[in-house]
Amino acid sequence: MLSYLIRRTRGLMTAAALASILSGLFSVLLIAQINVALTSDAASRADSHVNPAWAFAGIAVALMVCRMVSTALFERLGQRALAELRSFVAQCVAETPFAQFERVGSARIQSALTEHSNNVAVLFVSLPVILTNTVIVVGCLGYLAMLSWQVFLFALGVIGLGAVGYHLVHLRAIHYLQDASSEQDRLFGHFRALTDGAKELRLHQRKSRVFMDQILGESVEGVRRLRTYGMSLFVISTSWGQFLMYAFIGLVLFVLAGDGPNQTQVMTGFALVFVFMVTPLEGLLINIPRINMARVAASRIDDITREMPQGQERQATTQTTQVPALQRLELRDVTHQYYHEQSDDFFELGPINLSFTPGEVVFLVGGNGSGKTTLAKVVVGLYPPEGGEVLLNGERVEADGWDAYRQLFSVVFSDFHLFERLLEAPREGLDEEGNRLLAKLHLQHKVRVENGAFTTQALSQGQRKRLALVVSYLEDRPFLVFDEWAADQDPLFKEVFYCEVLPELKRMGKAVLVITHDDRYFHLADRLVRLESGKLLAPEQLDGEQPTSVEVEAIEPS
Numbered sequence: 001m002l003s004y005l006i007r008r009t010r011g012l013m014t015a016a017a018l019a020s021i022l023s024g025l026f027s028v029l030l031i032a033q034i035n036v037a038l039t040s041d042a043a044s045r046a047d048s049h050v051n052p053a054w055a056f057a058g059i060a061v062a063l064m065v066c067r068m069v070s071t072a073l074f075e076r077l078g079q080r081a082l083a084e085l086r087s088f089v090a091q092c093v094a095e096t097p098f099a100q101f102e103r104v105g106s107a108r109i110q111s112a113l114t115e116h117s118n119n120v121a122v123l124f125v126s127l128p129v130i131l132t133n134t135v136i137v138v139g140c141l142g143y144l145a146m147l148s149w150q151v152f153l154f155a156l157g158v159i160g161l162g163a164v165g166y167h168l169v170h171l172r173a174i175h176y177l178q179d180a181s182s183e184q185d186r187l188f189g190h191f192r193a194l195t196d197g198a199k200e201l202r203l204h205q206r207k208s209r210v211f212m213d214q215i216l217g218e219s220v221e222g223v224r225r226l227r228t229y230g231m232s233l234f235v236i237s238t239s240w241g242q243f244l245m246y247a248f249i250g251l252v253l254f255v256l257a258g259d260g261p262n263q264t265q266v267m268t269g270f271a272l273v274f275v276f277m278v279t280p281l282e283g284l285l286i287n288i289p290r291i292n293m294a295r296v297a298a299s300r301i302d303d304i305t306r307e308m309p310q311g312q313e314r315q316a317t318t319q320t321t322q323v324p325a326l327q328r329l330e331l332r333d334v335t336h337q338y339y340h341e342q343s344d345d346f347f348e349l350g351p352i353n354l355s356f357t358p359g360e361v362v363f364l365v366g367g368n369g370s371g372k373t374t375l376a377k378v379v380v381g382l383y384p385p386e387g388g389e390v391l392l393n394g395e396r397v398e399a400d401g402w403d404a405y406r407q408l409f410s411v412v413f414s415d416f417h418l419f420e421r422l423l424e425a426p427r428e429g430l431d432e433e434g435n436r437l438l439a440k441l442h443l444q445h446k447v448r449v450e451n452g453a454f455t456t457q458a459l460s461q462g463q464r465k466r467l468a469l470v471v472s473y474l475e476d477r478p479f480l481v482f483d484e485w486a487a488d489q490d491p492l493f494k495e496v497f498y499c500e501v502l503p504e505l506k507r508m509g510k511a512v513l514v515i516t517h518d519d520r521y522f523h524l525a526d527r528l529v530r531l532e533s534g535k536l537l538a539p540e541q542l543d544g545e546q547p548t549s550v551e552v553e554a555i556e557p558s
């Protein structure tokens with residue numbers, strides 16, 4: 001992921017790196033200039049071709065410009081990286097098969113979109129510091145080599161010793177940071193429970209306490225502890241590096257210095273360069289951990305996006321597929337399986353044999369957990385069948401055809417989501433048509449459609465479901481699916497739904513699949529199919545008996 005981002009921004013990155021390196025070089029030149037000014041006498045200053053004051057001023061201005069350019073460019077790169085990462089993860093989420101999306105889970109996705117992406121972007125803020133400071137440290141060492149090669153070799157030895165210690169501690173620190181990232185993914189799930197379960201938590205003191213202290217609290221604490229361990233190790237290695245630095249200065253000044261000629265000049269040069277080098281070295285030691293944090297975050301994003309393969313879903317966001325015509329839709333021996341990790345067992349749907357035709361209203365009934373919603377997801381192509389096949393107008397839907405296939409359907413799931421805007425392509429009269437439907441569902445005084453958006457969504461759950469019904473009407477797809485739509489409607493609207501809306505959809509030639517428990521209205525179905533433990537019951541077994549997987553044919557209204 002990091003190398004991908006760096007590749008994507010190669011031009012800007014090279015310019016920013018160049019500016020950082022130049023600013024490091026100018027810093028070293030500046031210190032050399034100061035040292036010359038401090039240690040040279042008036043005669044040699046007069047001999048010099050360039051006025052030292054002007055040279056100093058020129059270098060200082062060049063340094064300022066390079067610093068400004070490098071920081072501004074890297075800041076820009078950081079924001080661009082953040083935007084690219086977020087778009088990339090969002091794209092993966094939008095394009096991955098739905099079952100895969102469910103397996104990854106929204107908590108990890110949230111974590112990737114926020115915290116991990118931020119940590120990667122921080123890298124770009126740290127990079128100029130690291131580059132500039134590396135050049136300063138290397139430049140200062142070079143300058144030291146010019147002053148005294150013995151001291152230079154000694155300095156290299158000390159830096160080598162520091163690097164080994166630093167590296168060993170880092171490996172351990174990264175291990176802690178990786179554990180902290182995994183815990184943080186779980187923490188995002190708890191944050192979601194904190195907001196989604198706001199009502200339940202307020203109603204139950206004990207539940208709230210256990211959740212806050214043991215679940216959320218322990219997770220927050222876990223992230224804190226692991227991050228603290230990791231970062232403390234970084235601090236230890238940073239302090240170790242600083243100690244070595246001062247030990248080195250002490251040894252050079254008080255042990256290695258000796259009493260040679262020009263000793264004061266050499267000593268002044270050493271002291272000046274050392275003191276000048278301390279801050280960049282500290283900057284390096286502080287910013288290197290950020291690179292590691294960014295690496296850990298990037299590898300988490302890699303893991304998450306790798307688990308969301310793209311491919312057959314790709315067309316979803318890159319092109320608009322024509323809604324195919326519907327003459328007949330058939331499921332042949334279709335199966336789908338859920339694996340439950342905790343209990344190590346499976347829920348098996350099917351084999352299912354079922355067909356649908358336009359202008360037909362099919363009711364799907366069955367007990368809780370019998371697999372109705374799962375079957376609806378299979379019918380609409382959210383779960384392409386693991387076994388068996390789906391035939392659209394007599395032709396098998398192939399792996400690359402699912403995205404086009406899904407465009408047949410408009411669904412109101414029981415856990416539906418209402419987007420703020422009506423996202424289907426704007427068309428003539430969309431607002432008027434929407435407002436007509438709102439009036440039909442007695443919502444005209446609460447909400448209106450204006451410029452392709454609902455004026456409010458602050459409505460009751462039942463009212464919001466009516467809005468979702470309006471949306472699916474407006475989408476005008478050939479096949480509509482309602483998952484327990486009427487469950488939270490009052491009797492008046494149940495009546496409107498079953499006795500007006502469904503017959504109207506039938507008249508319009510739509511195929512309709514209605515998941516329902518409203519046995520009062522079962523007689524209105526053209527066909528009733530019943531699921532039990534993932535299997536369709538044969539029509540003659542509707543009053544009980546053994547489930548089998550057979551084609552379910554029309555049941556005459558009783």
Ligand SMILES: Nc1ncnc2c1ncn2[C@@H]1O[C@H](COP(=O)(O)OP(=O)(O)OP(=O)(O)O)[C@@H](O)[C@H]1O
Pocket residue numbers: 102338339340347366367368369370371372373374375
């Ligand atoms: N995303 C999922 N991952 C794993 N198992 C699931 C998932 N969704 C549903 N299941 C399992 O599949 C079975 C059928 O669930 P499904 O939601 O299809 O039933 P349903 O008939 O619609 O139930 P209800 O009437 O309560 O809505 C359940 O036992 C459930 O545990």
